[in-house]
Amino acid sequence: MAHDPHALRALLGPEAALCRRALTGEAGVALPPFTDHHVHLHLIDETRLAPGGIAGVLDLGGDPVELARREPHGIPRVAYAGAFLTAPGGYPVGRPWAPASITREIADPSTHPGVPGGAATAVDEQAAFGASVIKVALNSTAGPVFDAATLEAVVTVARERRLPVIAHAEGEGMPQLALDGRVQGFAHTPFTGYVGRAFTAHAVAAGQVWISTLAIHRDDPQAAEFARVNLAGFAAAGGRVLYGTDLGNGDLPVGVNPDEVAALDRAGVRGAALVAAMADPWPSAERPAGVCTFVPGPPPLQLDDVADWLRGATVVPTEELIHDDL
Numbered sequence: 648m649a650h651d652p653h654a655l656r657a658l659l660g661p662e663a664a665l666c667r668r669a670l671t672g673e674a675g676v677a678l679p680p681f682t683d684h685h686v687h688l689h690l691i692d693e694t695r696l697a698p699g700g701i702a703g704v705l706d707l708g709g710d711p712v713e714l715a716r717r718e719p720h721g722i723p724r725v726a727y728a729g730a731f732l733t734a735p736g737g738y739p740v741g742r743p744w745a746p747a748s749i750t751r752e753i754a755d756p757s758t759h760p761g762v763p764g765g766a767a768t769a770v771d772e773q774a775a776f777g778a779s780v781i782k783v784a785l786n787s788t789a790g791p792v793f794d795a796a797t798l799e800a801v802v803t804v805a806r807e808r809r810l811p812v813i814a815h816a817e818g819e820g821m822p823q824l825a826l827d828g829r830v831q832g833f834a835h836t837p838f839t840g841y842v843g844r845a846f847t848a849h850a851v852a853a854g855q856v857w858i859s860t861l862a863i864h865r866d867d868p869q870a871a872e873f874a875r876v877n878l879a880g881f882a883a884a885g886g887r888v889l890y891g892t893d894l895g896n897g898d899l900p901v902g903v904n905p906d907e908v909a910a911l912d913r914a915g916v917r918g919a920a921l922v923a924a925m926a927d928p929w930p931s932a933e934r935p936a937g938v939c940t941f942v943p944g945p946p947p948l949q950l951d952d953v954a955d956w957l958r959g960a961t962v963v964p965t966e967e968l969i970h971d972d973l
């Protein structure tokens with residue numbers, strides 16, 4: 648029985664605890680605060696994130712000037728990439744949801760600062776506006792992509808600035824280009840084909856993070872299956888999976904996305920591993936402060952119940968919860 652604290656922690660991870668809200672007496676379960684590792688804040692109503700269970704977000708493509716103006720200590724806590732770095736005319740330049748302020752076209756693999764259209768110039772600009780990751784678009788289905796030298800320049804400069812590089816890799820060979828280019832992670836679990844064991848082993852050994860976004864493939868069952876199998880392999884090999892929804896891309900629920908959670912569960916990221924993927928503070932080392940996740944009602948009793956139960960999550964101040972178990 649998961650009402651037993653030991654069983655609860657076995658099911659949901661070491662920080663799960665039975666608790667009640669001080670003001671209302673409502674009983675439930677406390678978990679560490681959740682982060683959605685792939686959002687676009689300029690396309691959503693962010694006031695609905697915390698009521699929906701999301702305490703932190705990683706914005707993976709927005710206007711660096713607008714993002715830098717944010718109040719830095721609020722909830723949701725926001726980390727961001729700033730603009731998409733892409734090849735001239737590359738994805739997502741010209742998309743209706745992508746104004747010019749959110750893309751930077753790199754025409755020169757220069758690692759020297761201040762070169763117009765240079766790789767270092769684009770990375771330095773995002774860093775100056777407070778980015779904590781760099782996002783590169785490698786989408787060969789929607790336009791030109793970086794050659795290996797330009798990607799190498801971006802990654803080299805970003806590493807010097809201690810900024811991990813996250814790739815949107817889409818199209819034949821793009822995940823391999825990203826992996827060979829030493830990017831630190833994928834903005835979407837690779838979905839163009841099966842990546843295979845050697846690729847997965849290399850990605851895990853390199854310490855990559857894979858942001859799930861499994862539920863964006865609603866209209867493409869084959870891409871959904873490629874992504875599910877690829878993420879299952881990555882997770883089984885010990886890879887670091889991060890919950891992410893690509894929130895802002897189409898009509899997705901703001902807050903914990905039940906479809907994404909269910910898809911992770913089907914990829915074998917279940918129970919405590921699922922909670923860990925949602926509670927991972929990457930790219931920060933610290934979780935959002937002063938808050939935790941609260942799921943009202945009785946706890947789940949078995950592994951099969953966890954994903955659906957998580958749809959009740961909300962963010963509450965830690966001080967508002969009284970812990971029942973020891």
Ligand SMILES: [Zn+2]
Pocket residue numbers: 685686687707708893896
């Ligand atoms: Zn996105």
